[in-house]
Amino acid sequence: MLDRNIQYKISFSGVILSVQPRSNVWRYRLDNRTHGTTGYNIFLKGAAEGEVPDLSVYDWRGCRMLAAASWKKKCFTCKWACMANVAVEYNWGVTQKFRFGSFCYGPKSCRLYKMGKPRAVPYKDCGSFYDEGWLDEICTERRGEDE
Numbered sequence: 001m002l003d004r005n006i007q008y009k010i011s012f013s014g015v016i017l018s019v020q021p022r023s024n025v026w027r028y029r030l031d032n033r034t035h036g037t038t039g040y041n042i043f044l045k046g047a048a049e050g051e052v053p054d055l056s057v058y059d060w061r062g063c064r065m066l067a068a069a070s071w072k073k074k075c076f077t078c079k080w081a082c083m084a085n086v087a088v089e090y091n092w093g094v095t096q097k098f099r100f101g102s103f104c105y106g107p108k109s110c111r112l113y114k115m116g117k118p119r120a121v122p123y124k125d126c127g128s129f130y131d132e133g134w135l136d137e138i139c140t141e142r143r144g145e146d147e
């Protein structure tokens with residue numbers, strides 16, 4: 001595995017297909033539609049070092065929670081790092097809460113991995129329970145330590 005503390009040049013061949021704003025949209029009935037921009041989507045078509053993993057590869061691998069500080073720093077250029085839009089079902093079928101969450105699809109043996117603090121999952125009238133990582137084991141149970 002590459003040392004993430006060292007910068008490497010890699011070959012990339014392909015094209016930028018499009019750069020578009022990324023937004024969350026909130027709707028209520030027919031007279032409310034609010035758009036909030038959260039960043040950009042960059043659509044690339046190509047291959048880095050002969051490999052760009054297909055999305056189905058990520059789906060198969062599953063992911064673990066990744067500390068936000070790791071995502072921002074050492075993991076930022078890793079193909080397995082992910083910042084997700086998270087919807088928390090706060091009141092089933094009635095209310096959802098939204099936030100960002102960082103995750104890692106990479107090998108469980110990666111020495112840069114840090115889970116970070118357990119994540120609160122609130123539910124109406126029940127306070128918050130904390131995801132302490134046991135779901136990560138289930139989400140990545142298809143893979144061995146070095147896969």
Ligand code: SF4
Nearest residue numbers: 075078104106110113
């Ligand atoms: S912890 Fe995960 S995202 Fe970070 S460098 Fe390792 S494999 Fe990549």
